[in-house]
Amino acid sequence: MDSLPLxxxxxxxFQISLGTVQSDRVQGLSDKALMLLFRAAEARNxxxxxFDELYSRYRIRVSDWCRRFSGNRNCAxxxxxxxxxxxxxYRHTFRGDATLSTWLYAITRNHCLTALKKFGGDxxxxxxxxxxxxxxxxxxDPYTQIEQQQRFFAMWDLIAARLSxxxxxxxxxxxxxxxxxxxxxxxxxxxxxxxxxxxIVNAKRKLNAVLMKRNNRRLAAA
Numbered sequence: 001m002d003s004l005p006l007x008x009x010x011x012x013x014f015q016i017s018l019g020t021v022q023s024d025r026v027q028g029l030s031d032k033a034l035m036l037l038f039r040a041a042e043a044r045n046x047x048x049x050x051f052d053e054l055y056s057r058y059r060i061r062v063s064d065w066c067r068r069f070s071g072n073r074n075c076a077x078x079x080x081x082x083x084x085x086x087x088x089x090y091r092h093t094f095r096g097d098a099t100l101s102t103w104l105y106a107i108t109r110n111h112c113l114t115a116l117k118k119f120g121g122d123x124x125x126x127x128x129x130x131x132x133x134x135x136x137x138x139x140x141d142p143y144t145q146i147e148q149q150q151r152f153f154a155m156w157d158l159i160a161a162r163l164s165x166x167x168x169x170x171x172x173x174x175x176x177x178x179x180x181x182x183x184x185x186x187x188x189x190x191x192x193x194x195x196x197x198x199x200i201v202n203a204k205r206k207l208n209a210v211l212m213k214r215n216n217r218r219l220a221a222a
Contacts, residue, residue, distance in 0.1 A: 026053045031100035039091050054100075055084055061101070062108055068156075069112035079115060083108045155207075162210055163203050166190075170199040 026034065026049055034057075038050040062083050066076035086107050094103055159168050169188065173179040174196065179187075185195030192198050 026050060029053075031057070032096050035091070035094045035100055035103075036096060039094055051084075051088055054087065058100070058104055059084075062104060065105065065108045066112055069109070069116065079108075079112055082115075083111055086111060158207060158210065159203070162206055167199045167203040167206075170196050171203050174200060 026037075029037070034050060034053060038047070038054065041047045041050055059080065063076060063080045066079040066083065067073060070076050070079060083104070087104060090107070094100070159171055163171065166188065170184055173184045173187070174181060181196040181200070184190075188196070190196055190199070194201075
């Protein structure tokens with residue numbers, strides 16, 4: 001039996017005919033082509049090969065997302081397996097109008113938040129907000145919302161990298177957990193006159209400086 005044809009262009013539309021998937025050729029597929037083949041596959045061997053390739057490409061990334069949500073490696077491992085089971089089950093919902101990464105992130109986020117809520121975790125602990133850029137979005141388009149959530153994580157990485165441990169903790173408690181500044185001041189035993197507010201102000205100054213430099217570099221390169 002002939003093998004499934006590969007697209008001439010990784011991003012282009014292509015017709016899929018029934019056949020046998022060859023694992024050595026699947027590795028060269030774009031994400032979109034991989035998922036279109038996976039969605040259409042019917043033979044068990046074809047499905048297994050395509051799913052293995054999907055898992056190989058995104059296992060580390062999905063595991064990292066799960067760790068960010070759960071804060072627990074063992075819990076994240078279980079969540080990662082569940083996410084891929086859901087990706088397998090709902091593979092027919094992949095339309096190709098969003099990236100595979102975005103589609104998987106939606107599955108990961110929904111599963112992790114549901115699991116944390118079910119087992120008494122705190123979903124807010126995984127998200128950080130910095131005023132407008134870090135506040136929750138009510139976007140109608142779910143893919144726009146997902147992409148904004150990914151930017152939230154990028155901002156949180158910046159917070160962890162650029163701020164002192166105390167500044168990062170204050171930002172997390174205030175913007176992630178929505179804790180009042182007075183409560184944070186007491187909990188962290190901050191002795192400075194302005195308490196947690198001073199850490200918020202200093203943290204924003206640092207982050208804005210970094211973001212301004214990045215923006216200037218982008219403008220210079222344009």
